[in-house]
Amino acid sequence: MSPRPPDPAVRAALIETAARIVATEGRAALTLRRLAGEVGTSTMAVYTHFGSMEELRREVRREGFARLRARLAAVRDSKDPMADLTLLGAAYYLSATASPNLYRAMFLDGPVDDGDLGTGLDTFMYLVKAIGRCLEAGRFPEAGGTDPAELALEVWGMTHGFVSLQLANLLPADQAAEHLSSGVRSLFVAWGDDPAKTGASAARARRRLAELSPG
Amino acid sequence: MSPRPPDPAVRAALIETAARIVATEGRAALTLRRLAGEVGTSTMAVYTHFGSMEELRREVRREGFARLRARLAAVRDSKDPMADLTLLGAAYYLSATASPNLYRAMFLDGPVDDGDLGTGLDTFMYLVKAIGRCLEAGRFPEAGGTDPAELALEVWGMTHGFVSLQLANLLPADQAAEHLSSGVRSLFVAWGDDPAKTGASAARARRRLAELSPG
DNA sequence: GGACAATCCATAGCAACGTTATGGCATACT
DNA sequence: AGTATGCCATAACGTTGCTATGGATTGTCC
Numbered sequence: 001m002s003p004r005p006p007d008p009a010v011r012a013a014l015i016e017t018a019a020r021i022v023a024t025e026g027r028a029a030l031t032l033r034r035l036a037g038e039v040g041t042s043t044m045a046v047y048t049h050f051g052s053m054e055e056l057r058r059e060v061r062r063e064g065f066a067r068l069r070a071r072l073a074a075v076r077d078s079k080d081p082m083a084d085l086t087l088l089g090a091a092y093y094l095s096a097t098a099s100p101n102l103y104r105a106m107f108l109d110g111p112v113d114d115g116d117l118g119t120g121l122d123t124f125m126y127l128v129k130a131i132g133r134c135l136e137a138g139r140f141p142e143a144g145g146t147d148p149a150e151l152a153l154e155v156w157g158m159t160h161g162f163v164s165l166q167l168a169n170l171l172p173a174d175q176a177a178e179h180l181s182s183g184v185r186s187l188f189v190a191w192g193d194d195p196a197k198t199g200a201s202a203a204r205a206r207r208r209l210a211e212l213s214p215g
Numbered sequence: 216m217s218p219r220p221p222d223p224a225v226r227a228a229l230i231e232t233a234a235r236i237v238a239t240e241g242r243a244a245l246t247l248r249r250l251a252g253e254v255g256t257s258t259m260a261v262y263t264h265f266g267s268m269e270e271l272r273r274e275v276r277r278e279g280f281a282r283l284r285a286r287l288a289a290v291r292d293s294k295d296p297m298a299d300l301t302l303l304g305a306a307y308y309l310s311a312t313a314s315p316n317l318y319r320a321m322f323l324d325g326p327v328d329d330g331d332l333g334t335g336l337d338t339f340m341y342l343v344k345a346i347g348r349c350l351e352a353g354r355f356p357e358a359g360g361t362d363p364a365e366l367a368l369e370v371w372g373m374t375h376g377f378v379s380l381q382l383a384n385l386l387p388a389d390q391a392a393e394h395l396s397s398g399v400r401s402l403f404v405a406w407g408d409d410p411a412k413t414g415a416s417a418a419r420a421r422r423r424l425a426e427l428s429p430g
Numbered sequence: 431g432g433a434c435a436a437t438c439c440a441t442a443g444c445a446a447c448g449t450t451a452t453g454g455c456a457t458a459c460t
Numbered sequence: 461a462g463t464a465t466g467c468c469a470t471a472a473c474g475t476t477g478c479t480a481t482g483g484a485t486t487g488t489c490c
Contacts, residue, residue, distance in 0.1 A: 170327060
C-alpha cells in the first residue's frame with residue numbers, strides 16, 4: 001500500500017544549497033535547473049518536495065530566520081539588561097550585513113506571508129524580553145507603564161531602517177552603523193535613561209562583543 | 216546624412232506606461248512584450264530608447280523620485296519649522312504607502328546605483344533644510360552644533376524603517392504610522408525640544424495636512 | 431517470499447521571458 | 461532628387477518555471 005517515501009536527505013540538500021546560493025549570489029542566482037544540477041538531482045525533485053519554486057524560497061527564508069535566531073540566542077542574559085539589549089542589536093545588525101542577500105530575501109524581497117510572520121516573530125521576542133528587563137530595572141522612567149513590545153518595535157523599526165538603507169547602497173556601512181547606534185541611544189535618552197548609565201552599558205556591551213557568533 | 220530621429224512620444228509613453236504597471240501591479244508585472252503591447256509599439260522600441268529592460272526600470276525609478284519630489288515640494292515653509300518637518304515626514308510616508316510598489320522599486324528591490332543616488336539625494340535635501348531651520352530656531356538645544364544632515368539621517372532612517380516594515384506586511388498600517396510618529400517624537404525629545412512646543416507643532420502640522428498633494 | 435501498488439524522481443516538452451539578428455521604410459542632409 | 465542613416469516591426473535563440481509522461485524503487489499484504 002505504502003509507496004516510496006521521499007528522501008529527507010534530498011530535501012535537506014535542496015534547502016541548504018538554495019540558501020547558500022541565495023546568500024552568496026542573491027535571489028536571481030537561484031534557478032531551478034542550477035539548483036537541481038548542484039544537488040545532483042532532477043528538477044522534479046523540487047516539485048515533489050516543495051510543490052513550487054516559491055515554496056522553496058519560503059524554506060530558504062525559514063532557514064534564514066533559524067540562523068538569525070541562533071545568533072540572538074547566543075547573547076546571554078547578564079546583570080546589565082541594557083548591555084544585553086545593545087548586544088542583541090549588534091547581533092541583528094551583524095547578521096544582516098554579513099549575509100545581505102539572505103536578509104533581503106527575508107525582509108525586503110516582497111511582502112511576507114503569514115507563515116513567515118510566525119517564524120519571524122519569535123526572533124522579535126528576544127528584543128521584547130531584553131527591554132522588559134530594562135523596564136523592570138527602572139532604566140526607562142519616562143516610559144513607565146509602556147508595553148515592552150511597543151518600545152521594542154521602536155528599536156526594531158530604526159534598526160531595520162538603517163540596515164535597509166545600507167543594503168540598498170544608500171548609506172555606506174560605517175555611516176549606517178554609526179547613525180544606528182546614535183539613533184537607538186536617542187531613544188534611550190527619550191525614555192529617560194540616565195546618560196551616565198547609558199554610556200556604562202554601552203561600554204560593557206562593547207567588551208562582550210566576543211559573545212556573538214562568528215561572522 | 217542624418218537619419219530618422221527617435222520619437223520622444225514613444226519614449227515618454229514607454230516610461231509612463233511602465234511606471235503605471237509597476238505602481239499598480241508590482242515589479243514582476245512589467246514584462247517587455249506586455250509593455251510594447253500596451254504602448255502599441257514593438258519590443259525593439261525599448262531597446263532603441265533604453266538599451267535594456269534594466270535601464271528602463273531605472274527610468275521608472277527616476278519617475279518615482281520625480282513624483283516624490285513634487286509631493287515634498289508641495290510643503291511650503293511656514294513660521295513653525297517643526298510643523299514643516301512633520302508635514303514633510305507625512306508627505307513621505309503617504310507617498311510611499313499610496314504607491315507601495317513604486318516605493319519598493321525605488322528603495323527596496325535591489326542595490327541602487329550611483330545614478331539613482333544622485334536623483335534620490337535631492338529629495339533628502341528637503342528634510343535637511345527643514346531640520347536646519349529647526350536648529351536655527353533653537354528647537355534642539357541638546358543637538359547644538361550638529362550637522363543638520365546628521366539629524367535628518369536619523370529621521371529618514373526611522374521613517375524608511377517603518378515604511379519598509381509596513382510594505383513587507385510585518386506591521387499593519389495603523390501600527391506603522393503610530394510607531395513612526397512616536398519614534399520621531401522620541402528623537403525630538405532626545406534632541407532637547409520642549410515637549411509643549413513639540414505638541415503644539417504637531418497640532419499645527421495636523422491642521423495643515425490638506426497642503427499635501429492628493430493621494 | 432513474491433505480487434502489487436503507490437510515488438519519487440529522470441527525461442522531454444511547453445509557454446513566456448529578455449535579448450539579438452535581420453530587414454523595410456521613413457527621414458534629414460547633400 | 462537621391463542617398464544614407466537609424467527607428468522600429470518580425471522572427472528566432474537560449475533560459476526561465478512548470479507539467480506530462482514513464483521507469484525505478486520501496487513498503488505492504490497475502
